[in-house]
Amino acid sequence: MTNPVNQKTILVTGATGGQGGAVARSLLGNGWTVHALVRNPGKQEAKDLAALGANLAIGDLDDRESLHAASRGMHGVFSVQPADFTDPRPEIEVQQGKNVADAAMAAGVAHLVYSSVGAAQRASGVAHFETKAEIEAHIDALGVPATVLRPVFFMENWSYLIQDAAEGERVGSLALDSDTSLQMIALADIGRIAADVFDNRAEFLGRQIEIAGDELTVRQIAEVLSEVDGLTTRFERKPSEELRAEAEELAKMFDWLNDEGYRADIGLLRRRYPQLSTFEAWLKAARQR
16 A cells, blocks of 8 residues: 555755755655755756655745745645855845745645754844744744744854864864853754654644754864864864954854853654764764765
8 A cells, every 4th residue: 555655745945955955865765755946957966866756846945936836736845045144134034934935825735844943932133043033933923834943053064164184183263162062963864853744744733843963062072073083173262253253143153152052952852863963973974975
């Protein structure tokens, strides 16, 4: 007998990006039919998804008509928007998020899963957190059947936060105190959790879930990097004023991480998702790729 899940289709926005791509792959692995929203079907990431079995839907988050067309007939929609820390126009992200939600509502989808950010509800004052809070509020006001995921700091961010070694020692510059505790999550785990949410719609409808896989201090992160890479690693404290001169939005986020931080219940999450990656496990896997 055919599993009814196999007859249902999910539209995944941001499918050629890190989050959307991870969600699309997990959904395909769970037997869903995936329509991957792409602007350029010739892009390598789009071709890779098609090779895995995804259908490519041409569309753009700024093009409401394309979103409405892509959403028709879908059981669900996964919504994620890119955040540009250097762009002083946060209203672009907000409008894109609203466009996706409006299209999902108009199409009568059974389940919208929106990827927000940890602490979106806590009035952080960080612009790319506040944009997501505004999108969450719009989704709630629409009344579209929805679940909100609030991922924390991506483990993949360390791929560009780690500098090359100099004379046998790797020294990074980071606007975080050495004893600041940082919650993190791997993109692949966001994908797995999102797929589980779609698989278990009735259980997750109406919920907002902050998701993380590990929590370490900056000092502990340096220790893991040193052990896995066999290279002494340490982080020097970058003055917030220096980072603010380079990227004010990032400076605000790091100030918030020092003062407040994420509050996902990792213990509770691990009871349902025991396979959640620790930072060490993620790093070892990343080094093998």
